[in-house]
Amino acid sequence: MLTKQFDPLKKKNRMLQILDKEGNIVDEKLVPNIPDDQLVSMYKTMLLGRIADTKALQYQRQGRMLTYAPNKGQEAAQVGSVAATEQSDWLVPAFRELSAWLHKGWTLENVYLYWYGNERGSEFPEDVKILPVSVPIGSQLNHAVGLGMASNIQGKDEVVLAYVGDGGTSHGEFHEALNFSGVFNTPTVIVIQNNQWAISMPTTKQTKSQTLAQKAKAYGIPGIQVDGNDVLAVYAATKEAVKRARNGEGPTLIEAVTYRLGPHTTSDDPTIYRKDEEVEEWSLKDPLTRFQKYLIDKGLWSKEQDENQREEYNDFVNKTFKKVEGSGLVPLEDIFDYHYEEMPSQLKEQYENYKRYLEEEGS
Amino acid sequence: MALMTNIQAIAHTLEQQMKKDEKIVTFGEDVGFEGGVFRATKGLQERFGEERCFDTPLAEAGIIGSAVGMAINGLKPIPEIQFSGFMLPGFNQIAGHVGRMRNRSRGRYHLPMVIRMPYGGGIRALEHHSESQEVLFAHLPGIKVVIPSTPYDTKGLLTAAIKDPDPVIFMEPKRIYRAFKQDVPEEEYTIPIGKAKIVQEGTDLTIVAWGAMVREVQKAVKTLEEEGISVELIDLRTISPIDKETIINSVQKTGRFLVVHEAIKSYGPGAELISIVNEGAFLYLEAPPTRLTGFDVIVPLPKGEHHYIIEPKRIAYEARKLIKY
Numbered sequence: 171m172l173t174k175q176f177d178p179l180k181k182k183n184r185m186l187q188i189l190d191k192e193g194n195i196v197d198e199k200l201v202p203n204i205p206d207d208q209l210v211s212m213y214k215t216m217l218l219g220r221i222a223d224t225k226a227l228q229y230q231r232q233g234r235m236l237t238y239a240p241n242k243g244q245e246a247a248q249v250g251s252v253a254a255t256e257q258s259d260w261l262v263p264a265f266r267e268l269s270a271w272l273h274k275g276w277t278l279e280n281v282y283l284y285w286y287g288n289e290r291g292s293e294f295p296e297d298v299k300i301l302p303v304s305v306p307i308g309s310q311l312n313h314a315v316g317l318g319m320a321s322n323i324q325g326k327d328e329v330v331l332a333y334v335g336d337g338g339t340s341h342g343e344f345h346e347a348l349n350f351s352g353v354f355n356t357p358t359v360i361v362i363q364n365n366q367w368a369i370s371m372p373t374t375k376q377t378k379s380q381t382l383a384q385k386a387k388a389y390g391i392p393g394i395q396v397d398g399n400d401v402l403a404v405y406a407a408t409k410e411a412v413k414r415a416r417n418g419e420g421p422t423l424i425e426a427v428t429y430r431l432g433p434h435t436t437s438d439d440p441t442i443y444r445k446d447e448e449v450e451e452w453s454l455k456d457p458l459t460r461f462q463k464y465l466i467d468k469g470l471w472s473k474e475q476d477e478n479q480r481e482e483y484n485d486f487v488n489k490t491f492k493k494v495e496g497s498g499l500v501p502l503e504d505i506f507d508y509h510y511e512e513m514p515s516q517l518k519e520q521y522e523n524y525k526r527y528l529e530e531e532g533s
Numbered sequence: 534m535a536l537m538t539n540i541q542a543i544a545h546t547l548e549q550q551m552k553k554d555e556k557i558v559t560f561g562e563d564v565g566f567e568g569g570v571f572r573a574t575k576g577l578q579e580r581f582g583e584e585r586c587f588d589t590p591l592a593e594a595g596i597i598g599s600a601v602g603m604a605i606n607g608l609k610p611i612p613e614i615q616f617s618g619f620m621l622p623g624f625n626q627i628a629g630h631v632g633r634m635r636n637r638s639r640g641r642y643h644l645p646m647v648i649r650m651p652y653g654g655g656i657r658a659l660e661h662h663s664e665s666q667e668v669l670f671a672h673l674p675g676i677k678v679v680i681p682s683t684p685y686d687t688k689g690l691l692t693a694a695i696k697d698p699d700p701v702i703f704m705e706p707k708r709i710y711r712a713f714k715q716d717v718p719e720e721e722y723t724i725p726i727g728k729a730k731i732v733q734e735g736t737d738l739t740i741v742a743w744g745a746m747v748r749e750v751q752k753a754v755k756t757l758e759e760e761g762i763s764v765e766l767i768d769l770r771t772i773s774p775i776d777k778e779t780i781i782n783s784v785q786k787t788g789r790f791l792v793v794h795e796a797i798k799s800y801g802p803g804a805e806l807i808s809i810v811n812e813g814a815f816l817y818l819e820a821p822p823t824r825l826t827g828f829d830v831i832v833p834l835p836k837g838e839h840h841y842i843i844e845p846k847r848i849a850y851e852a853r854k855l856i857k858y
């Protein structure tokens with residue numbers, strides 16, 4: 171069992187890594203069994219995620235996109251974990267999970283709409299069990315536990331995959347969720363994307379624990395630290411956790427050690443608080459180039475394919491954004507319609523008064 | 534005198550007060566090294582050291598709860614909540630302890646603290662970044678709630694809040710953090726908490742507003758003046774306790790009352806103000822006291838926010854209705 175082998179409280183072998191930063195296999199025995207076509211599709215999502223993320227930032231800089239939270243560098247932590255779950259499983263995001271969302275089936279158009287400031291972005295396809303973005307830090311984890319409690323009570327075969335940042339582990343609700351998940355033995359897998367920073371706060375100032383994974387121990391549940399830029403390691407750890415969850419053996423905490431290469435959001439200036447050398451060092455551990463090399467070595471991918479795929483995605487992302495950009499402002503009804511099944515009379519009255527004003531005064 | 538924006542007035546006031554009173558400590562998420570995401574505490578750590586201006590882990594209950602302990606134990610904490618939309622994890626501490634400590638210790642402990650937070654809409658922000666929850670705090674006994682609308686007031690009110698022996702929630706309209714500058718005296722001065730300001734006198738209608746809405750009302754007032762309508766504009770400045778006297782005196786003079794606020798309508802601050810007007814000036818009224826407010830909806834994301842935000846045109850429209858009533 172990986173969580174035993176890579177016990178976060180043991181100094182040796184603390185972090186699970188399967189692909190080293192050059193993209194070579196560290197230990198053949200650890201390589202998870204992933205079908206070839208799935209490996210390729212995981213890579214493709216990571217690539218799309220990277221391109222869509224880079225472009226969102228550019229659009230924002232051109233004044234065409236609103237505030238956006240970049241996640242360049244975190245693709246492996248996201249795709250590696252979500253790929254280890256099934257379509258019938260739940261995804262509970264924080265707010266920086268672009269690649270996970272895309273792999274799960276939230277469309278790029280809607281993700282962009284959301285960041286573009288349009289509520290319609292949060293419409294998810296019927297068969298995609300994904301919760302809306304959670305902006306209040308850490309508060310989503312208790313939902314993940316509740317989803318799991320309901321699955322247990324109703325005898326459903328579902329696993330719940332939830333994400334939180336390193337900063338989020340300081341919140342009371344992180345601890346409540348871990349405690350509940352242990353007590354109620356819920357099929358919950360919590361992935362901490364430790365991207366080293368919570369805005370300007372480094373992880374070392376967020377906690378005195380040596381790892382975030384070891385916090386699981388206090389709640390009597392398994393925890394494991396993995397190289398979050400190694401998609402195979404993230405997949406292997408999550409797959410094992412998902413299996414445990416499905417077997418009724420309860421929750422797992424996974425710390426994916428990764429890095430946010432971009433700013434916290436487009437309103438943030440990371441040059442104030444972090445050094446260029448640090449960013450460069452982490453750029454060398456890029457999850458995408460590692461995985462690409464692995465796939466090329468395996469004969470599943472080629473440089474040429476890569477070029478073509480990039481071109482295709484560039485086009486796709488441009489087109490998608492153009493469409494979003496053309497979506498204009500949100501109609502008035504949209505901001506009233508979704509609060510209740512049936513609009514209460516006082517809300518209706520407010521809506522009608524405002525419409526009358528628009529009619530009388532023109533807008 | 535120096536020309537300052539609202540955010541500069543905050544930084545300047547904090548620095549001045551920290552220099553005078555070494556018991557003051559200020560802290561919160563990204564407050565120390567970075568100087569806060571809006572840079573309200575910029576330079577304070579450099580100047581006063583990490584013991585007096587510091588970063589905390591990301592946990593609002595931890596921030597407010599530890600401030601309670603610090604205040605009881607001899608310090609004057611000034612915690613910052615990054616956005617008022619994120620104070621809810623800390624709300625447990627505010628409602629459960631901050632407002633009750635003096636009373637529940639029969640006066641033995643008091644909490645001389647100022648909880649600062651940016652609030653309000655109109656900046657095309659993400660979710661949970663645009664709320665106006667002044668009533669959530671105003672509904673709690675034992676707490677004062679202050680909202681400045683100009684750099685001059687920011688300094689005077691913040692200084693008064695820091696000197697106040699009771700807990701003060703200091704809500705900063707972030708939409709006007711950098712919108713304009715004003716002359717602010719270098720020397721220390723205070724503006725009393727609990728006193729509204731008559732921004733301009735008038736005879737036909739009283740309008741009460743605060744925070745970013747004051748400027749919007751001022752724009753509307755210009756239009757109304759051109760139409761021959763004389764408005765008395767009051768900047769409430771303190772949401773709790775409310776300066777009843779200034780409002781009642783004004784409505785007794787004008788006979789009409791309009792309150793304009795960004796917060797949600799139902800059970801909002803406007804309802805309280807209208808009650809006050811009804812109780813104190815009923816027989817003087819020539820039209821029903823009215824509120825122009827946010828709708829009872831979650832503040833929309835930017836592409837729908839224009840429906841929610843109150844523009845001067847709408848203020849003038851409501852005002853005219855009252856005049857014609």
Ligand SMILES: Cc1ncc(C[n+]2csc(CCOP(=O)(O)OP(=O)(O)O)c2C)c(N)n1
Pocket residue numbers: 266305306307334335336337338339365367368369430434562591593615616619622
């Ligand atoms: C309860 C709460 N407090 C403060 C914020 C403001 N805020 C947004 S993101 C962030 C840092 C989050 O850091 P982390 O959890 O490590 O996730 P990351 O953004 O690095 O992915 C903060 C302080 C918030 N969204 N919610």
